[in-house]
Amino acid sequence: xxxxxxxxxxxxxxxxxxxxxxxxxxxxxxxxxxxxxxxxxxxxxxxxxxxxxxxxxxxxxxxxxxxxxxxxxxxxxxxxx
Numbered sequence: 077x078x079x080x081x082x083x084x085x086x087x088x089x090x091x092x093x094x095x096x097x098x099x100x101x102x103x104x105x106x107x108x109x110x111x112x113x114x115x116x117x118x119x120x121x122x123x124x125x126x127x128x129x130x131x132x133x134x135x136x137x138x139x140x141x142x143x144x145x146x147x148x149x150x151x152x153x154x155x156x157x
Contacts (some may be wrong), residue, residue, distance in 0.1 A: 086119060088119060090145060091116075091135070098140070116135075120136055
């Protein structure tokens, strides 16, 4: 049985775009996801690129999106390496 990844490489622009599309302020989304506004801000501006499974799931559920909607696309991951 496959194990979940230890961290998820998230797409800063996708998080910001999904939040804005949902009409949520940073503080509103952070509260719904159970993370700090500062942490969410770091995710959206690319300062933080990795999330552990639990907060990633809460963020995804708070936005009502699929897992792949917030992940950095594989081709972008390759470009970073």
